[in-house]
Amino acid sequence: MQIMGSQTSAFLKDNNLLLHKIIVVLLLTCTPESNTNDLLPSSNSYSSSAPSSLMHLPFDGHLSFDNLHFAAQDFGGVFSSLPLAVLYPRSVSDISLAVSHVFQLGPSSDLKVAARGHGHSLQGQAQSPGGLVISMESLQKPKMRVFTGKSPFVEVPGGELWINILHETLKYGLAPKSWTDYLHLTVGGTLSNAGISGQAFRHGPQINNVYQLEVVTGKGEVLTCSEKQNSDLFHGVLGGLGQFGIITSARISLEPAAKKVKWIRVLYHDFSSFSKDQEQLISLEDAFDYVEGFVIVNRTGLLNNWRSSFNPKDPVQASRFSSDGKTLYCLELAKYFDPEVDESVDKEIERLLGKLSYISSTLFMSQVSLLEFLDRVHVSELKLRESGLWEVPHPWLNLLVPKSEIDDFAREVFSNILTGNSNGPILIYPVNKSKWNNQTSLVTPREDLFYLVAFLSSAMPFSTEKDGLEQILARNQKIMELCKVKLHGTKQYLPHYSKQEDWEAHYGSQWEVFMRRKLSYDPLAILTPGQRIFGNKIRVT
Numbered sequence: 001m002q003i004m005g006s007q008t009s010a011f012l013k014d015n016n017l018l019l020h021k022i023i024v025v026l027l028l029t030c031t032p033e034s035n036t037n038d039l040l041p042s043s044n045s046y047s048s049s050a051p052s053s054l055m056h057l058p059f060d061g062h063l064s065f066d067n068l069h070f071a072a073q074d075f076g077g078v079f080s081s082l083p084l085a086v087l088y089p090r091s092v093s094d095i096s097l098a099v100s101h102v103f104q105l106g107p108s109s110d111l112k113v114a115a116r117g118h119g120h121s122l123q124g125q126a127q128s129p130g131g132l133v134i135s136m137e138s139l140q141k142p143k144m145r146v147f148t149g150k151s152p153f154v155e156v157p158g159g160e161l162w163i164n165i166l167h168e169t170l171k172y173g174l175a176p177k178s179w180t181d182y183l184h185l186t187v188g189g190t191l192s193n194a195g196i197s198g199q200a201f202r203h204g205p206q207i208n209n210v211y212q213l214e215v216v217t218g219k220g221e222v223l224t225c226s227e228k229q230n231s232d233l234f235h236g237v238l239g240g241l242g243q244f245g246i247i248t249s250a251r252i253s254l255e256p257a258a259k260k261v262k263w264i265r266v267l268y269h270d271f272s273s274f275s276k277d278q279e280q281l282i283s284l285e286d287a288f289d290y291v292e293g294f295v296i297v298n299r300t301g302l303l304n305n306w307r308s309s310f311n312p313k314d315p316v317q318a319s320r321f322s323s324d325g326k327t328l329y330c331l332e333l334a335k336y337f338d339p340e341v342d343e344s345v346d347k348e349i350e351r352l353l354g355k356l357s358y359i360s361s362t363l364f365m366s367q368v369s370l371l372e373f374l375d376r377v378h379v380s381e382l383k384l385r386e387s388g389l390w391e392v393p394h395p396w397l398n399l400l401v402p403k404s405e406i407d408d409f410a411r412e413v414f415s416n417i418l419t420g421n422s423n424g425p426i427l428i429y430p431v432n433k434s435k436w437n438n439q440t441s442l443v444t445p446r447e448d449l450f451y452l453v454a455f456l457s458s459a460m461p462f463s464t465e466k467d468g469l470e471q472i473l474a475r476n477q478k479i480m481e482l483c484k485v486k487l488h489g490t491k492q493y494l495p496h497y498s499k500q501e502d503w504e505a506h507y508g509s510q511w512e513v514f515m516r517r518k519l520s521y522d523p524l525a526i527l528t529p530g531q532r533i534f535g536n537k538i539r540v541t
């Protein structure tokens with residue numbers, strides 16, 4: 001049965017039917033993939049009247065058919081598709097008008113709409129081949145506003161950057177609780193995924209720290225949603241890969257901002273003591289405020305690089321430490337404190353570190369402001385930009401690996417698949433699901449404890465060696481194959497698939513709910529084509 005026009009509403013009335021038997025068939029297969037050498041206007045088959053009808057809509061902002069190349073690019077630098085037009089909205093009604101218009105073109109139109117945050121997707125997820133891109137950073141309403149009180153929150157537009165939110169909330173001595181490692185990303189972009197960093201073991205990801213959203217659905221309706229109001233839409237949109245609505249504003253919960261941060265790094269020779277210590281730390285209620293870690297493969301002179309920002313506890317011992325090119329594991333911790341109140345913070349840290357089994361000569365510490373700590377990746381960004389290494393392809397792979405599979409994963413990947421430098425950081429740290437709300441659209445492993453493993457590689461343009469795009473993609477493929485064949489509980493984070501059966505496998509038992517929500521909130525599959533989950537139309541049998 002193909003859902004179209006009046007059939008749609010009749011069908012949607014009977015959601016029970018959906019729950020029993022949903023098999024989704026793509027009428028047209030997923031959007032074709034292209035690479036940077038293959039800039040489109042893609043073979044768009046939208047109705048020829050669509051561009052002119054868009055042109056005549058009375059927007060408060062403006063619609064542009066020129067200078068579209070930025071909307072065909074992203075941080076990944078691998079996929080690129082030109083849109084037909086970019087909308088720079090000045091009001092929520094601009095977004096609603098555009099989406100309602102496309103919805104009213106009906107099922108025979110192939111015109112799609114993608115919200116674009118800061119364009120830091122990795123595989124074209126914010127692109128709309130031959131369609132409309134909405135530049136969310138142009139939406140400056142509602143004006144960012146902090147609400148103090150017992151449960152403080154900040155209300156922000158969907159295209160606001162997290163770094164701006166931090167600056168604004170710090171004026172009130174407050175800050176969001178859960179972060180990403182890099183803050184030059186938008187609220188709508190990270191809430192469509194999850195927003196995971198070293199605070200997630202305690203507070204859950206960013207999607208679990210939101211009180212309320214305003215959303216424009218795929219039918220153009222503007223709806224407010226929260227745990228209590230339109231809760232199905234609320235849960236659907238959080239981690240929903242932009243499939244159910246465009247987030248136009250969000251209320252994000254806040255906590256008192258730390259005055260200072262002790263930022264700590266220690267090294268391990270073996271993965272099992274490293275992960276055992278990480279797991280111990282995230283099980284403690286009042287230990288550290290941030291727990292992450294990374295793998296160091298084949299790097300020499302690493303400790304010398306750290307010396308500009310970290311002090312070794314024992315400089316003599318630290319200078320004698322040599323990695324001999326072996327794989328090392330670095331545990332990274334942060335303790336928030338107020339120097340005027342927490343006089344014994346050093347003793348407390350010493351006590352906590354005393355429980356760990358890192359290589360004793362490799363304790364490095366630094367004291368920084370909360371802003372310096374949270375915005376730390378921006379410092380690297382500036383350096384990389386200077387040397388022309390920021391705007392290179394980023395074939396990243398992010399995985400969520402259940403605890404029961406992490407030892408096998410580490411053995412196979414760090415000893416066999418990764419034979420040399422990965423040309424970028426490899427993050428690895430555990431989180432506990434008890435702190436996560438499992439009603440959202442985010443897919444995680446089934447176990448209570450799982451690891452985020454992120455291969456954040458940069459590809460050197462024109463290289464055919466290990467640091468070239470082809471070789472890094474081939475390595476990612478090997479890791480994915482390993483997961484498919486042996487590590488069945490592992491899930492992709494920031495998922496990217498181009499075959500429908502892979503999306504179904506990714507969602508597993510959550511696929512039915514995902515489909516039901518798609519049919520309720522975006523029945524013509526207008527929104528966010530760059531995720532490549534649905535083709536032009538959804539057909540249900």
Ligand code: FAD
Binds near residue numbers: 117187241248
């Ligand atoms: P975009 O790339 O513009 O959009 C992402 C997706 O969301 C697209 O599908 C888009 O259509 C959709 N979208 C955008 N805005 C909206 C909206 N308002 N409503 C609905 N849908 C919308 N992630 C983590 O979880 N933890 C990290 O520590 C982390 N670190 C990162 C570091 C760097 C340097 C980079 C580049 C990325 C990092 N990420 C991290 C990944 C990041 O969260 C995602 O790439 C995110 O999507 C980027 O946000 P953006 O604002 O650029 O979104």
